[in-house]
Amino acid sequence: MWGRIFVHPVLTGRVRLTWSCRSLFTMQLKTKEFQSLFTDGLNGIAELFEKNQFELRIAGGAVRDLLSGKRPDDVDFATTATPDEMKSMFQAAGVRMINNKGEKHGTITARLHNENFEVTTLRVDVQTDGRHAEVEFTTDWQKDAERRDLTINSMFLGLDGTLYDYFRGYEDLQSRKVRFVGSAAQRIQEDYLRILRYFRFYGRVADQPGDHEPETLQAIQENARGLAAISGERIWVELKKTLTGNHAAHLLEVIYDLGLAQYIGLPTEGDVEELKRVWQQAQNWSPKPMTLLSALLRCSEDVDRLDLRLKISREEKNLGLFLVKHRRDLLKSVDDSDSLRPYTDFIIDSREPDAQSKVCELLKYQGEERLLVELKSWSIPRFPVSGHDLRKMGITSGKEIGIILQQLRDVWKKSHYQMDKDELLSNVTRS
Known part of the structure; x- marks a missing residue:
């Protein structure tokens, strides 16, 4: 040299x-x-x-x-x-x-x-x-x-x-090697968060997913318990960066293989195979960290436990709950000629301001690239009828107004949101 x-x-x-x-x-x-x-x-x-x-x-x-x-x-x-x-x-x-x-x-x-x-x-x-x-x-x-x-x-x-x-x-x-300075065990014992920093930087530097030094993985496994004393906020910062880097599915699998999951808030029976499938489908679409992590979670209780340990934000928790609930039921359209419709109908009916963003993450999760492109260019249409319009027609009962508005909304959705106010109001029949 x-x-x-x-x-x-x-x-x-x-x-x-x-x-x-x-x-x-x-x-x-x-x-x-x-x-x-x-x-x-x-x-x-x-x-x-x-x-x-x-x-x-x-x-x-x-x-x-x-x-x-x-x-x-x-x-x-x-x-x-x-x-x-x-x-x-x-x-x-x-x-x-x-x-x-x-x-x-x-x-x-x-x-x-x-x-x-x-x-x-x-x-x-x-x-x-x-x-x-x-x-x-x-x-x-x-x-x-x-x-x-x-x-x-x-x-x-x-x-x-x-x-x-x-x-x-x-x-x-x-x-493209990721190595600790000197003794891996000593560096880790100085700050156990360095275990997760190793995975984060591996995702940034390494070319291949499985090019770890056995001695490094052994040191990580032997010191895994030390992560239990690290604050959830610090863990979540590193975990998010790992999830948005290269080889994310592989690195999470290694985290499970080495027995780290139980100390960092991940479910001990996390669905690693589902995570690998979602990662393969979504990696080119920059999924949010919670979108990928949701693949590990089997139920809403897993989201709650994750939040308890990692102190994730309200937005992240709501996204996790949304994905766990809807990743299976928002899949098929009743009308094969309009496969985007279940998603747009959901957004129209939702009261949440970020519904479209959540549905985009859901499409990434499901691997629906074509629908994702369509939804990104779709603007939420405005329902043209209000309660004021019905009161002008002489309908004064609040309950009746609510029922009619829902009926008109259903008609409007079936028209692919094309019917205007006059067309919709022409459908109003009073009992």
Whole structure:
């Protein structure tokens, strides 16, 4: 490996790869995505750190994205400066600081040229309990990299384009491997949520669904019980990202095979085969996470139990209840020439404002691609008759008005929503 030169298509210009010690891998990154990060704000922050002789590097997921040829949505920074040193430096330069909640963990957020820059002091974990960590600050970049979860998330990128990779993260990224930094069991025991982060990133990085290292799966299985102490909200964030990534059905199957389901709110007897079927049909239509997850659920009580553990939103719970209830009964039309009609009739009769969105998710679940395309271009027609129209005809009984309106609505639906007010009112007969 010493002195090896390797050129990857992500990189442009001159590429330099060196091994300055047995663990540190460096190379030079010069891409348009990297260069686009250098706004007036970042240039100002960089100049300030350099002037005060503190190192500043891009950290974590942003480095991974840049190496994959993507411009990151969020950029986090790491530094050798302590929080107090950063505060003194920013105050002296007149740079505003906001949102100081992360200060005890080493994070200071500076605002310059209408941009926020989140900068965190290098850290080492002093004590962990599987959920939280007590940290102390360091100036050792490798020590900070050691405490991160996955190799692909443990790299740093200097503002001159130099990559600093201590744990073969770049190599893993190029070969589409998802590995923990060092000992998988140790990393997991520091924060059991990392089990689910493994699956989430596997769905983002890996090419093939079954390319897991046996040692990693063993470490996950042996530490599964630790997930029971993780909050449902944190679990749901990771689970949703797994469901919207690649290989979602495979990853949920692995989650069941390793015995994780019981600790993260999923039904122990979840219908994995149904999930695989729905995923195969719906994956190209960007189904919502709850649409896929509903395939595991066998009844409304499963939705309630899921909500109790994961604290899903009201909208997500209502979608789950809707899919579990209607995934079988809204399938066939009485009129084969209009197979969309059961769905449009349901939307017309529904009192829920998001009925059309729910039915679109139902069609994804059912694999009805043609009907989904038709429904997406369909606008909900307005029923043209009101109670006021009937009162003008001399009908004053509220009960009678309700009965007649329902009768007229049925006639209107049978006309494919084409009959206008006059045509409908001509059908009114009084008893």
